[in-house]
Amino acid sequence: MTKFSDLKLDPKVLTAISEAGYETPTPIQAGAIPHALEGKDVLGIAQTGTGKTASFTLPMITLLAKGRARARMPRSLVLCPTRELAAQVAENFDIYAKHTKLTKALLIGGVSFGEQDKLIDRGVDVLIATPGRLLDHFERGKLLLTGVQIMVVDEADRMLDMGFIPDIERIFQLTPFTRQTLFFSATMAPEIERITNTFLHAPARIEVARQATTSETITQKLVQITPARRDQTAKAKRELLRALISAEGEACTNAIVFCNRKSDVDIVAKSLKTHGFNAAPIHGDLEQSQRMKTLDSFRDGSLQLLIASDVAARGLDIPAVSHVFNYDLPSHAEDYVHRIGRTGRAGRKGTAISLASPADEKYLSQIEALVKMEIPRAELPEGFSLSEAATRAPRPRDESEPRGGRSSRSRSSRGRDRTPKESSAPPAPMVPFEPVVAEAPAATPVREDRAERREDRREDRRERGGRNRDNGPAVVGMGDHVPDFILRSFRTTKPAEPTADEVEETSES
CATH class of the missing domain: 3.40.50.300 (P-loop containing nucleotide triphosphate hydrolases)
Known part of the structure; x- marks a missing residue:
């Protein structure tokens, strides 16, 4: 049985692993770590819960033991789909790298840019980030990816589900062509297959379980x-x-x-x-x-x-x-x-x-x-x-209520379409439309009453000498008052033609 001590890891890393209580690697760890230590690209396919995080964390710490990070130029990059997963990777790094001098920075949303900028300015060996926040720092000119030696994409199929694939492709293009890529996913959708074919160079494929299988311990x-x-x-x-x-x-x-x-x-x-x-x-x-x-x-x-x-x-x-x-x-x-x-x-x-x-x-x-x-x-x-x-039958609908379930009238009918039950006065009878002429036809009692009230108002205005005083007989359709200029004639008379004698006199003068 393979043990961690057989995987040629850094002695300081082995000490941290032992202190964490681990001795035997999982199948994905035993398969991926040797290829990663050799500098090869790795494509790891394993169901969740099989220890994929340690599969890239342990060889990264060993490979980065030599060298020093420069300001704003991280030496390695780990991309995670969610903040929680990124924070968990950072915790694993702290556990396994506690006996080394390697530094890290965690770039996730919900945290101020200022604190993250300070860490990047000092220079970090391992940069753990979500794609969106990473690109935010890059576009602000606070980060360069030209010094990345190792790039890790964790939970790639989750990246696909969350719509991060265009961001991942852009980040790949911002990193050096000579980088080492460690790519881990639980399933291999066609889009994931396309990315691995494009950005990974002859990867070692490690598949420890059939895709999308459930654990036998569940x-x-x-x-x-x-x-x-x-x-x-x-x-x-x-x-x-x-x-x-x-x-x-x-x-x-x-x-x-x-x-x-x-x-x-x-x-x-x-x-x-x-x-x-x-x-x-x-x-x-x-x-x-x-x-x-x-x-x-x-x-x-x-x-x-x-x-x-x-x-x-x-x-x-x-x-x-x-x-x-x-x-x-x-x-x-x-x-x-x-x-x-x-x-x-x-x-x-x-x-x-x-x-x-x-x-x-x-x-x-x-x-x-x-x-x-x-x-x-x-x-x-x-x-x-x-x-x-949870079993009560639905309340029977009151037939008097409208079908929309509203007991009150709709907004469009408020104040207009009132049923006899709602109205205290009988509705006015429907009267067919007739054109207005100088002598109105015989009106209904309601019309006669309205006409009498209008005539009373006109009479009051005449007696008060208001602006609508009487100017003669009313003109149908023009209201109570007709301006004087409308009643005036604007016709002009054409001057008579001059006689022959008048023309001669004008020419002699």
């Missing part, structure tokens, strides 16, 4: 539920989740609950806390300080249930997770492998329980096709039944 279960009403599916699943956690009892020392949407993460976390569970949410919309605080609480055991979006599904090294619950089945089948890979790590036993409703049938078939097995079905917890609120 016990998988699927619990199906059919709510009485479709609009109560979320409530029914929350009740089932609480029952499943309680049914696991003391065996569930801690667990990660995965949801597809960030809004559901907050709702499920709030629901669990309301019912007495020790739970907290983590997703991309939270402040970085809060996310790190929540992760630290989960790692040290003060937090039992971590309610997460897929931001926590990749690369996070929390070795003692006993359970994973899929509150939602993932829409991408590959994410199922990464999610349940949070448990059963480093040879430990783990349990993964997924909840499914009839609407999840499509996702379930895709997952089972990917992992090439049928997920074992499990019964509902003993004594479990949905609450009355």
Whole structure:
């Protein structure tokens, strides 16, 4: 059996490994480290939880032992898809490089540029970054990548899912052609294959497990539920989740609950806390300080249930997770492998329980096709039944209410279309349109009443001598007053033609 002492690592690195309690490398480590130490490009394909981080961290520290970093020119670069994974790589570097003088910098979002600029200005041997923040520093002129000797891309398939591939290609082009590239991924999508063919030079391919396979140390279960009403599916699943956690009892020392949407993460976390569970949410919309605080609480055991979006599904090294619950089945089948890979790590036993409703049938078939097995079905917890609120029939609709569910009139009809029931006075009868002429036709009583009121107002104005005083007979369609200039005639008379005698007199004069 291969041991770390057989891999020609730096003695200081071996000391750190021993102090961390490790003796035997995992298959991906045993396969990748010798090629990396020889300066070859490495393409590592392994499922999550197999120790890929140490596969590139240990040879990097050994290769960088000699040499010195220059200001703003890091000697090596590690790209990670999420802030949490980048922070975890930085922690691993601290553990394995504590007996060396190598320096590092962590460039992630949610942290001020000023502190990161200071580290870069001093010069760092290892730069660990997310693609977006790295390019921000480069475009601000604070960073040069021409001195990169070793470049690592971790969780490349996650980079693809998050849309980072164009950034990765640009970063590759900013680094020297002579660099050594270590490329790690859990799956090999066609786009990932294209990048490796373009930017890696005759890489040593290390594949320690079939792509997208689940670990044999994980016990998988699927619990199906059919709510009485479709609009109560979320409530029914929350009740089932609480029952499943309680049914696991003391065996569930801690667990990660995965949801597809960030809004559901907050709702499920709030629901669990309301019912007495020790739970907290983590997703991309939270402040970085809060996310790190929540992760630290989960790692040290003060937090039992971590309610997460897929931001926590990749690369996070929390070795003692006993359970994973899929509150939602993932829409991408590959994410199922990464999610349940949070448990059963480093040879430990783990349990993964997924909840499914009839609407999840499509996702379930895709997952089972990917992992090439049928997920074992499990019964509902003993004594479990949905609450009355989750099974209550929908409230019958009042026929007097509009179909939109609004009891009040729509905005477009307010003040206009009133039903006889709403109005205190009878509606005015419909009168066919007739053109206005000088002598109005016989009017209805309502019209006569309106006409009398208008005539009274005219009479009042005449008596007060107002501006609308009487100027003669009213003109239909022109109101009560017609300006004088309209009544005047503007016709001009054409002058008579001069006679012959007048023409002669004019010419003689």
